[in-house]
Amino acid sequence: MDITKIIQNTALFRNVSRDIIEELKGCCQEKKLGKGSDLFSMGDPATSLFVVAKGWVKLYRVSISGHESIIHVFGPGESFAEAAVFSEEHIYPVCARAVEDSELIAIPRSFFIHKIEEDSHFALSMLGAVSARQHHLIQQLEQLTSRSAPQRVGAFLLKFCASSGEPEKGPKTVVLPYDKAIVSARLNIKPETFSRALAKLEEIGVKTDNRTVTIESCQDLADYCDFTYQDTPCRKSC
């Protein structure tokens, strides 16, 4: 795979110079991960940060009582575990598992520490990236508390098609990239409720056939979901 190209298209490295990326290529590591296999567990020492080249990886936590909460599912072009690498304890505060066959690039913590020490511009880039991730978490918190299940499903579809499709008007088609059970967990709803939510969205022109979803009018859906485009840049990176 073309590591340079993948890394350059990451939010984390978008503003980083070619030289640094070349240097990075020398110390990072490719990693294949079969569907269902673990990348790391909560509490493991955070030795690397990861970029997804292919597939999908979920970050999640399991509470004492056994409940699993999915923090996010990362796909091609996204990076994760920045905060774990930069925080003082450098421990992963979550678990990571592939939900589809995946290919990752692992970048060692030491690379970042060195680079930040010698290049302040790089440090600012990293700060920006971590801050953006935080913004995303805040949005997620808000969504969870202020929107109904069908609204969350709708918002998910909109974000997802914004990131994968052309921004033109008219009907759009999205293909869910992983199991519906994972999507529903990500939105903190049960599979049964997810199913019913999709059924409900038919009323406003969202048709589902297996994993293929057709949205008649994104605007209508956005209205229904209290979804504001303005607030979410909806680049692949968010």
Next chain:
Amino acid sequence: MDITKIIQNTALFRNVSRDIIEELKGCCQEKKLGKGSDLFSMGDPATSLFVVAKGWVKLYRVSISGHESIIHVFGPGESFAEAAVFSEEHIYPVCARAVEDSELIAIPRSFFIHKIEEDSHFALSMLGAVSARQHHLIQQLEQLTSRSAPQRVGAFLLKFCASSGEPEKGPKTVVLPYDKAIVSARLNIKPETFSRALAKLEEIGVKTDNRTVTIESCQDLADYCDFTYQDTPCRKSC
């Protein structure tokens, strides 16, 4: 007020040298804020980062439909809006309002940008602080989805008394620092439910008299709440 002392006890500046803090004193600004008055609104340009010297300030968002979600309530010794200052857009993604009469220290964005450029160690400190904040948000997400209302109330009390009291064993007393309505909003429950949750906690030795709460045994409460001390350092800074 003694700015140096307050700033030094912040998670953000704990590892920062005396020199830098002295320098900072020259460019920061004190700000008084009456209960109920606004500090900034969502979308405002993020010109400063704030440290709370006295009082309590809530960060919140309001959705299109009018629902208010409180992200966090910050008290003495805590800082907020780091991410807004460091992110590329430098815009506040939330609103801030004092929930009690408060005194703040405003540190201009430019100070950070300069310092990061000239001092990589400082940059790493900031990265660590922002990462810690992110960790906190993740915990909040998890709590929200995996714990019942009374459990969240219990966990709140435990965190709160861990940050304000002596770590010794036996019964503890906590005094809520702001309206119960604010506490309940912070925990994403309605005031009525909050009241009932406190009533329910009486079963396990938590007595409430106005704003004064007495916890008979923190261990019992922690067991009930699925609360793991290990995971939450429970310094004032988290």
Next chain:
DNA sequence: GGCCTGACTTGATCCAGATCAAACCGCTAT
């Protein structure tokens, strides 16, 4: 073909927490 198996849907019931409504303080100001 038939028959698993695993992913999803559908239906019936249940329950935590929201909502609506009223009462209950403990203030301050008349």
Next chain:
DNA sequence: ATAGCGGTTTGATCTGGATCAAGTCAGGCC
């Protein structure tokens, strides 16, 4: 004191989503 008011509690009801329990349906495999 008493009236008024904001914060809080209590009670009665409603409801979205969870839970439990059957179905359906498509693909792999003997």
